[in-house]
Amino acid sequence: MQPICRPLKAGKTEISIMDSYLSKHNIVSNATPLFLHQEPADAIYAVCAGCFKLTEQSAENNEKVIGFRFPGELIGEDAIHNQHYQYNAVAVGHTSVCKIDLKELNECGKLMPELQLNLITLLSKQNAMLREEFSSVVAKHTAESLLAAFMLNLFKRNSRYQESGTKLYLPVGRDAIANHLGFRRETLSRIFSKFQQKGLLSIQAKNIEILDLAKLEHIAYS
Template sequence: MTVPSQSIQKKDKHNYVECDDCSMNSVCRPLSTVKQSINLSDSFLHKRITTKANHILFNQSTPLTNIYAVSSGAFKLLLQTDDSTENIIGLRFPGELIGEDALFLKTYNYTAIAIGDSSVCKVSVEQMTSCGQLIPEIQKNLIELLSRQNYVRQKNFQAYIGKKSADSLLAAFLLNIIERNASYTGSDNSIELPINRNNIANFLGLRRETLSRVFSKFQKEQLIQVEGRKIKLIAQENLIKIADL
């Protein structure tokens, strides 16, 4: 599949997703209507905010207040362990949700930090819930949203569980990252990685030296083309085989 390279406009050199392409849209849109019609004082139902690099969206183990949908940039999700090492357990890109897994226990399960300058839509859980009880459409859309998220999580889990070789892990990672970003980068075979090798290695459970060697090997074997953080897939089919997907 080829995608016209200029078909998608970018803003501020970030990848950017419009409301139409946001996964939270189905919840946001009815909420906006309510907001306008009921005119809820100065409180807000949802609001787009911009964040600088390294901005902390929320901290692990704090009470759930908002759910976020990434509009532009990227976020890393990490666990704070006692040994102060950064333990990345996930990445989120435009169109994806952050914090929705806290709806159950009402407590955030990880810390979310902006990787570069980014923007997110912020939806108050309290207000979303109270509105939802009045508006069946919101309920229905929330179900759709949560179902979809379960699907995404299942796929994500499948992609990494039972894999241990550095080759298969990196192949799975690259394919996953590129697929998740394809709709707004306009490319299904290339990406500028939002995180450094250290972070990728940490996420995959590899050492940075090992990861570096695999990158070099993949390039030498003409599977990918590497230019710093810019990655282009050359032999996608082979990578899929290596990833065992």
């Protein structure tokens, strides 16, 4: 079994509280689905370590990557009001999640209001994350600014729970990133190369380091 990368920082986060009251950690191996589209939605998951990829099946039966989830973030949170999951969630590399069973949560929640407050905070944070993610990709006309904004978003999300705000291990393949951003693998590769030549990023396989935050921001918001 490979080691799991990028664990959640120690500390009394909402997730660790949920975890201690409700459930045990689950280990999910590479490429294993956490859940699939249309499956009955009976649990919310909080990522503790590793990375998940969310996908949709589009009309022509080609997969569309609609997002990635990192430690501290929720997956399947619309299970609270939906009967079925709306997308697929698949582990990228080996991961660890905290499974929040909805039945259990409902029962415990009635007795422990602080558990509900906890969930409210988690949902609020997830909301903020989604809004930020959205505003980082919307209204970007060039692939360069889109990729720059995407990278900045990734680093910001990782720095909350990760020791370094400038280093990032992204277990995702190039195709998945390109798919997610809506361009071809070649284009992605080219821009990565360009960013390296300019000294903005340092990339070795799946390890990425930010070298020039200011310039990257300038490209993103241009």
